[in-house]
Amino acid sequence: MESEQSFHLFTSIRYDPLLLESAENSLPILNYVAPSPFYMLIYHRDRMLEAAQHFDFHAVAQRLEHGESLHQELLQEVAAYLHRGGHDGPLKMRILFDKAANMTIDFAPTPAVPLSTLYPASFDPPRPKPIPHPANPQALPFQPSPLTGGALTLGSTDTLPPTPSSDPPPPPEYHLRLDTQPTPTSAFTLLKTTVREQYDAARARALPANPSGAPYAEVILYNSTHELTEGTLTTIYLFRGGRWVTPPVGVPAGEFTAQTLKDAVGESVDLDEGELRRPFAGRWGHSVRSAKVGAGGQRGTSRRWALKKGFCMEEPISVGTVEVGEGVWISSGVRGFAFGRVVE
Template sequence: MVSDFQIFTSLRYDPSLLQVHSNPAFTHANWNYNHASPFYMLDYHRDRMLRAALHWKWESAIESLSGEAGLQLLAESITANLPRKDEPARVRVDVSEDGKLIAVASTILSVPLARLFPTILDPPALDLSSGTVFEVVVDATDNVNPSEFTHYKTSKRQVYDQARKQAGITSPAIAREVLIVDSRDGSVMEGSISTPYFFREGRWVTPLVNKETNKDWHGGQDGTTRRWALERGLALEEVVPVETLVNGEDCWISNGVRGFIFGKVKLSP
């Protein structure tokens, strides 16, 4: 039986990213296996989709995504569907069980490169006018159990869509994110479209995510920017009980389209 869902990822296309490969300020970026590219962490996006294909044993998808050829096919599929090549774009790439890649792109705003490749995660100083501050709220539905469909990013996103609707996030223009909570132990799993980071005991932490070999699922998705932050020591993995969140506390959220964004927790009264 053919699967009734697709693996997907959302990433940023941005011509300014071609500067990263040769800019000494971003030597920490380790850009796309050292290839100059206008795609934000393209290799990490490919890797996460390939891990999902391996999990479900989608042989054709594995073949499409593997090796340098898979990375090149991904880049070509996106490039062929860009509305404009001189402007940044949000790109969603779906991969089906038969290995077919479908890319859909839409224009988005520019952001500073330092927001895509930070060297540290620190709250802004006194002036917050230089960037959007997201309101970070907690999912009120409290009915999510971790599974393969929360660990891997697929088109089965009902729990995320429901949480966003409950939080009043009806448009990407709304500067709000909602935290998904594990109904079993009350820990933060992830954001609905982002990885969250919280300041605990002098360092930044992000919710613990189990490895693919552990079928006792814990946490949410092992996102691209999350992987990047962990590999560079910007944050550590740690279980984050929702009861430890404090109204008004500073946090960060990140994803493969917008990079790293400052936020503040807002708890219901």
């Protein structure tokens, strides 16, 4: 546990050799070098730079000036990890900076997923709500595997159908539960740091069970005005008014303007407030409130990509509109995009 006086800036990014095959991941808005095994590296760098500027981590901001150097340094770190006998496959890289710009990286294996999970073609419309079992209306019904034709077990003469592709399967369906109390908005909910007590507390009190395992369970957070903000580890997208929406994030009051926020070379630029780059499609414009007012969550990297692609819009979402059984898209800078459902 780190205090607000002593903390690190960080971002968690996916390293995956499969991304070398992705034309989308090679776009110059997402990576400095093409092809790249890093998932949206430019967006991760932008987020760290924004946090460095807000918290006056000046040495970190200077170190992040040259994106290609960062790319090469991360490649070297991965090579050293593999040389030490590390997992040869998709990795979660947790990149941390202290105020003196010393970088450390924690590596952890992460599940393989198809490219369609990392870069989906669209957000599908919400799936129909499941019909509760009449004997237990509060529970979601049992969903038999289509591989067994609806049977609970395979018979002695039954066989599974052949796997149509060698691609890894998409992630299981997530279970999401609404938190039981609000999470106050602060710079530590808007920007990614190792001050994470608020997220740990939410998971301790409200994390749902999921037969697929704890990695596929999430808590939906909300602020003191009872508007949704994000998940503890993910961005959330809910279907409202015939389209997918995600909570507006806002900026720390009075902090980020064209005068205070600088680009990588220290020059003032014509910036959207709180964004390191000029406004992109979907930014602020779809919010029904002031462009400067947000719910209080973070500008996730995958969220930024989804907004730019026009898959979703920014819009406040009231806690009172969340229904058990409704479908939710979620995303992160490590696991990509997945579908989930709100549970009791």
